[in-house]
Amino acid sequence: MELLSTSLKKKAEEHQLWVEVCVTGEQLRQRLHNAKLIKDRCNHMRTYPNCFVASELVDWLLECKEAPDRETAVTIMQKFVDHNVIHHVCDEYLVFKDARLLYRFRDDDGTLAPDRQTKVFRRAQRLYETMMNQEDSILQIREHGAERYRRAFLGSQMLDWLVKNREVASRVDGEEFCRAMLEYGIIQHVAGRHHFSDSDLLYQFIINFRRKRRLMEVLEVQSIGPKKDSPDSPFCLRKLNAELPPGSFVCAPVTDPRPPTLIRRSGSTGGSAASYNYYSPNKPLLGPPSVLKRPVSVEELLAPGAPYISKVLNILGDDVGWGFVIRGSGPCYVQAVDPGGPAAAAGMKTRQFLRTVNGLCCLRIDYQTINKLIVAGPRRLILEVLEPFE
Known part of the structure; x- marks a missing residue:
């Protein structure tokens, strides 16, 4: 298998800068049109x-x-x-x-030059969106050594997908395209050691096309190595120090100027988290106060004539998760919603109470259990929520 040369790594990093600026520019263009x-x-x-x-x-x-x-x-x-x-x-x-x-x-x-780099970038972005919209996406969280990598795939698996979906005429054509994506800093071998090949080596998309960029990022990115997802949003999972278990993640609210406390999360899973939970409501350092104006019981929610409307939300998670935070020990409620995430697009709002998750009644279940149910289930969530009258 071909090892990646130092010169090729450097060129890929330079190209990655260009891709990041282009993605940020495209997001700005859409916002300005809106x-x-x-x-x-x-x-x-x-x-x-x-x-x-x-x-x-x-x-x-x-x-x-x-x-x-x-x-x-x-x-x-x-x-x-x-x-x-x-x-x-x-x-x-x-x-x-x-x-x-x-x-x-x-x-x-239409004055964008149709050079090879632009064509590879546009094609990669389109394929990424197609893959991420599939419930059985090949882009998953995968382990390599003691680390876990998001948006990861096997080289042979990617070629299988490209041929099956008629994106390329042959595996040879697919390998050529994937090698171009690697050279332009869009994908990489997880350890940065190998070029792309039709093998069981593990690769990942370095570029998360769906991540919402802040415009200040174009000033901060100079030399680019393997990028982590930006922690700009409190809905972005950040992996902690190597001494924590591979599946340990914590949500660090950017509104708190103090550094986040490193917490060993027992029983955490390695998938995309369903609700990026703040830990322990009685510890204000780890999250904002509850959005509820007062405590609400299950009996109050189910009482005849209760001022709540039942709604069904159909949420398809992306590579970050579903984009909402829940709290509570039964009933659980929505503490926060990422305005740019899948949950917000499906109509989720704060102060909604979770009644069912994929058909299972969860009114008397705590948020940790609901979190595990969502993470262990399919990427598409069917939630029934109870929303208070305004």
Whole structure:
């Protein structure tokens, strides 16, 4: 099996920087379209489709707290100019100016160069989404030595999938494409030692295309090695020190300026956590106070005429999990919902009470047991919740 040379590793790290900036730029582009900042605009009797005003964008970045000041906002956007993600509509300026100038994403005007790197990146992103949307996805948490790796797969397994889904004409073509993904820093051998091959070696997607990026990240990423998922969100699992068991994870709320306490979590599982539980409600260091205004009993929930509406939520987990936090010893309730996660997309809200999980009544079950039930079950959750009247 071909060992990975130092020069190839270095090139892959450089390419990975480009990919991260492109993914962050694409997420920004979608947000700007949703915010209606990108639209057709007229300037000097000419219409420029799908563009934005630079100074308006800077205002928006400050309003969304994506930048602390205008100077930083301009520096962020200059990164996207440098990486050919955006450009001035007439290409008169090679710098981003905080002025009433029109800029546009190259994805919106079709001027993105169709070079090999861009083609591999786009294709890899599409395949990643397809794999992650499958309930029996080949991208899983897998063990290698004493470590666990997310979004991991066997080399031969990836080629089986590509051929089966007619993404490639042959295993040889599939191996060539996977080697290109590795060279461009999208996948890697988990130990960083081997090039891609049709074997039982373990590889993983280094790039998590679904992770929500903060725009400040484009300023922080200089030299890139194997990346961990960003702990920006309290819904992101972070693996702790090597002395903890391989399946031990803790949720560290970023709102607490104090460092998280390392806690050995007994009975934890290695899968994507169903509810990234804060530990021990009576220890404020480990999580925020309850969102409930007062304690609620099971009898109160089930009483005739109780002010609660029953809803059924269908949630398909992604590679991070399902995107919600639960608390309680029965009944359990939703403490927090990741606004960008699958649970929020399915209609989950805080202060909802869990009635059933995949058909099993859980009103009198504590959150640890419910967590284990969800993690051990399928990626698609069918939850019945009781939501209070506003």
